[in-house]
Amino acid sequence: MTEQASEEFAEQTSKEALLATVPVAAKERVWGFWDFTWVMTGLAIATWAFLIGGDVVYFLGLKAGIAAMVLGNAIGVFFVVISVLGNTKYGLEHFTLIRSVFGRHGIKPLIYILNFLVCIGWTGVLSVMFGRAGVNVLNELAGTDYGGDSALVLAFGVIALAVSWVVVVKGPVALKWFNRVVAPGLAIVLVVMVYFIFRETSWAELTAIKPLEPFGNKLLDFMMVVEFSLAGGVSWWPAQGNLTRLATTQRAGAWATVIGLFVVTLIAQTVGLMAALKFGDADPTAWMIPLTGTAVGVVILVWVAFANITTISVQAYQVCVAMRQEGVRFLASMRWDVMITIFLGLAVFLLIKPSLIYDNFFQFLYWIGLSYSPVMGIICVDYFLFRHQTLDLWAIFDARKGSPYDFWRGWNIAAYIAMGAGVAVYAALFNPVSLWNSAPFRYTSATVPSLVVAALVYFVLTQLWVKRVGKGGYTD
Amino acid sequence: MSAYMTDSVGAAADGGGIEGGDEVRAAILQRLREVTAPDYVDPARKDLTGLDWFALVGFMAACAVIFTVWGY
Numbered sequence: 001m002t003e004q005a006s007e008e009f010a011e012q013t014s015k016e017a018l019l020a021t022v023p024v025a026a027k028e029r030v031w032g033f034w035d036f037t038w039v040m041t042g043l044a045i046a047t048w049a050f051l052i053g054g055d056v057v058y059f060l061g062l063k064a065g066i067a068a069m070v071l072g073n074a075i076g077v078f079f080v081v082i083s084v085l086g087n088t089k090y091g092l093e094h095f096t097l098i099r100s101v102f103g104r105h106g107i108k109p110l111i112y113i114l115n116f117l118v119c120i121g122w123t124g125v126l127s128v129m130f131g132r133a134g135v136n137v138l139n140e141l142a143g144t145d146y147g148g149d150s151a152l153v154l155a156f157g158v159i160a161l162a163v164s165w166v167v168v169v170k171g172p173v174a175l176k177w178f179n180r181v182v183a184p185g186l187a188i189v190l191v192v193m194v195y196f197i198f199r200e201t202s203w204a205e206l207t208a209i210k211p212l213e214p215f216g217n218k219l220l221d222f223m224m225v226v227e228f229s230l231a232g233g234v235s236w237w238p239a240q241g242n243l244t245r246l247a248t249t250q251r252a253g254a255w256a257t258v259i260g261l262f263v264v265t266l267i268a269q270t271v272g273l274m275a276a277l278k279f280g281d282a283d284p285t286a287w288m289i290p291l292t293g294t295a296v297g298v299v300i301l302v303w304v305a306f307a308n309i310t311t312i313s314v315q316a317y318q319v320c321v322a323m324r325q326e327g328v329r330f331l332a333s334m335r336w337d338v339m340i341t342i343f344l345g346l347a348v349f350l351l352i353k354p355s356l357i358y359d360n361f362f363q364f365l366y367w368i369g370l371s372y373s374p375v376m377g378i379i380c381v382d383y384f385l386f387r388h389q390t391l392d393l394w395a396i397f398d399a400r401k402g403s404p405y406d407f408w409r410g411w412n413i414a415a416y417i418a419m420g421a422g423v424a425v426y427a428a429l430f431n432p433v434s435l436w437n438s439a440p441f442r443y444t445s446a447t448v449p450s451l452v453v454a455a456l457v458y459f460v461l462t463q464l465w466v467k468r469v470g471k472g473g474y475t476d
Numbered sequence: 477m478s479a480y481m482t483d484s485v486g487a488a489a490d491g492g493g494i495e496g497g498d499e500v501r502a503a504i505l506q507r508l509r510e511v512t513a514p515d516y517v518d519p520a521r522k523d524l525t526g527l528d529w530f531a532l533v534g535f536m537a538a539c540a541v542i543f544t545v546w547g548y
Contacts, residue, residue, distance in 0.1 A: 022507045026518035067547025074540040081532070088520050091511070222548060249519045251528055258535070389523050393512055397504055398493035 021325060023393060024091030024245050033252035039243065040260020042183030043236075045190060045268050047129060047307050048122075050284035052232045053272025055362040057282050059214050059221040062207045065273050068225035069266055075448060076233020077262045080240050081254050083376045086383050087241040088253040090391055094241025095322065098375075099396050100473075101382045105410030111322050114371050115238055119319045120343070121357065121364050123161075124350025126308040128153065128358040130160035131351065132285040133305040137298050140289050148283065149355050157351040160309055161344045167313040168320070168340050182310045185303050190271055192300070196291045197274050209277040223442045227430070228362040229269075230447045231369030236261055237376060239318070282359070316343050366432035369447040374422025374454030378415050381455045386462060386474055395473055404473020412472065414461035422454025 031039060056065040086097050095107045095115075102110065134156035135146045146152045197206075214221045240257065247253030275287040285304065289297030320339050324332045331339070350357050357364055383389060395404040407413070430437045430446035440449075467474045494501045510516060524532070 022504050023511050025507065025511055026516075026520065029518075029520060063547040065547070067543045070543035070547075071540045074536040078532070078536045085524065089523070091518075091520065218548075247520065249522065250524055251522075254524065254528070254532060258532070262536070262539075393508055397495075397508065399495045400493040403493060 020321065021093045021096045021397075026248075029091070029246055029248045031246050031252070031256075032248050033256055036243075036247050036252055036256035037259050040256050041264045042260075043239075043243075044260045044264040045183055045186045046311060047126065047186070047284065047304055048232075048311075049265055049268035050272035050275075051125070051129070051282075051361050052229070052365070053269035053274075054276040054282040054284055055228065056211075056225050056269075056273045057276035057280070058212050058362070059224045060211050061209060062273060062277060064218075064222060065211075065225060066266075066270055068222050069229045069269050069273070072226040072229025072231075072445075073233045073262055073266055073269075076230040077236070077258065079373075079376050079380065079451065080233060080237050080261070081257050083237065083379045083383075084241045084244045085250050085254065086389070086391060087245045088247050088250045089389065090393060091245045092391075092393075092396070093245065093325075094238055095325070096396060097241065097391070098379065100387070100391055100405045101379055101412065102415045103405060103407040103410045103412040104399055106407070106412050106415060110375065111325070114375075115322065116319060116343075118235070118238075118368055118371060119315045120346050121350070121367070122315055123312050123344065123347040124357050125361060125364065126312050127157040127160040127347055127351060128354040129285060130305045130308045131156035131354060132283060132358070133301040133308075134159075136285050136289060137301050140294055140298060148359070149353060153354045154351045157354070158348060160305070160312065161347060163309050164312040164316060165337075165340055165344050167309065168316045168344075169337050182307045186307055189300050189303060190268055192292060192296065193271050193275060193287075197271070197278060201278055206274055206277055211277075212280060212282070217442070219442045220437070223445055224362075224435070227369065227445050227447060228365040230373075230445060231365040231367075232265075232269075233261070234372045234376065234447065235365065235368045237372050242318075282361075312344075316340055319343060363432050363435075366430070366446075370423060370426045370432060370450065373426070373447045373451040374419045377422060377451035377453075377455035378418050378458045381459050382415075382462070385459065386467075386472075392473060407466070407471045412466070414458060414466045417461060418454045418458035421457040422450040425453040426450035 053069070056069065059065075060068060084094070086092065087094060090097065095111055098107050098110065131153035132148055135148070135150065135152050138144055138152070139146055211221070215224070240261075244253040244257065247256065272284060275284070275291060276282050279287050279290060281287065285301060288300045288304070291297065292300060320336070320343055323339065383391075392404060398405070399410075400406070401409065426446045426449070428438065429441045429444070429449060437446075462472065462474070466472050494504050496504065511518070
């Protein structure tokens, strides 16, 4: 891409990014219940569903694993569904709506730090998965024995990032074509896996297989899985706000989300758990060839690798477009290819020791729970209790000092104090790195108390402070 | 509609307070006028009913309880 072309594309994406904040009108809403259910189903059948299901094998067997995944996902997806109802109602872009809670500058750390880091993490995980898939194919075809941490995984991972770079630089048209074929292909992979699993193993045999590395305390092991399933559900939150704004009604958006991200995701995760139990390995790329044989297994692994490129590309595109939205000048004018290079380049660091994030994937999910759950609690209190599901659209776009959602120079300090309280509660209950946990954790999880405490602190601060000093545009 | 909202429609009619270049500001302004007009109709504006909430909470809670009892 020439410098001039890149600058033109940068200008175009900046404009697109800003125009993307324009509320969607009724005539532009394209997804009724069935359409949106299909979209959600396509999203749910992704490679990370196998990863999440596979990681359950460390702590629980089949029946308890399914139960913990259902419980965690039910809570996580429920809060995702209700926290994005406003996006459907007003057709607002995800972070644009949150200006009414955190302030127009207050949302910037959520975009530039929180969302950015989470997406870098996902990109790293998926490129390692691509690398592991490539190494497994090579080992099978060439009779080599490269390990999961070999330099070849790094090399394949870099190839994944390089191909993704080309796709993203080409823009949304390339992404659209990739997307259309990936989800149906992964649905076929799911059916093939179920067939091969039950061809050789009965349900009774699967339920008899023990987990790999349990703590030995059933309640604690159960809650470990509930916790990362919760986080897995919660991890949909930023993407979901942007998708549901295209739903024709709030009811359609909510139920399609429940079917796709709860029901279908759980099916994919359960297949992942069954395969992980059968082979005693949490890594999805290690199952395919032993499960289906060389020919089918290699095809599946190539497809999994292809699917990961799609996901990496979609994430990179969305994150980089979002980075252009909120008025940071040097980002808005940065060359598009340079921005993509920086984003994807940062993920290379996670490839240096692939097992660090990939084999501890569930710990990455814990970090997502820690990051997103307090924010979701705060948003729910603000939207339902204080705003009574009614937002002032003019105020959301009014950047002038003293406008209703300006709070304190564009920052809602109360929201950040509440968020800090939520994070502190999480840290007091559970350490995502060492897995240290306090006694209440096994009964409460860490994500739920974090969400609840952030919501309560926000409620008290807003009621006793923010409203009294006339900030936030609260009308009652 | 809040008092501010009524005031700001007038104040923002020239694009005041809306960020972005001329084209972006014009697009946002035009859309805000459209979707806040008194005669604007959008089925998405209808909030979930009590029955919707009951069904949603009930379904998720039932799944969580039934599977926990079955599997744990």
